Amino acid sequence: MATMNISLPDQMKAWVEAQTDGGRYSNSSDYVRDLIRREQIKAEKIANMQRLIDEAYASGISDQTPREIFEDIRAEYLAETTRKAG
Template sequence: MATMNISLPDPMKAWVEEQAKSGRYANTSDVVRDLIRREQIKADKIANMQRLIDEGRASGISDRTPRQIFEDVKAEFERRKGAA
């Protein structure tokens, strides 16, 4: 594992140390790793949502009514539920 030195303002340093002392983490490095891991997951989710939005926008405007779309989604849900 690589080592990295970071500088934090005193209030942030105190917060990280308190998190480590709480017993939830073994040490301050675990706190920082967890924060980074959570940010990576969040960034991946945002990127996936953006990809889905881009795909939706690129697909154009549907000529189906909202009711037809709802019925199609409902049928797909029921199909998947029955397959599980």
């Protein structure tokens, strides 16, 4: 495992130390690693949502009414449910 030294203002250092005092993290490195993991997951979720938005824009505008779209989705859902049950 690589080592990285970081500088924090006193207030931030105190915050990190307070998080480790609660027992959830064994030391400040564990806490920082958890923050980084959470940020990685968040970034992946945002990238996935952006991909879905881009796909939606690329698919164009539907000429169906909202009711027609809902009915199509409902029919697909019911067909899938019936297929799985059968």
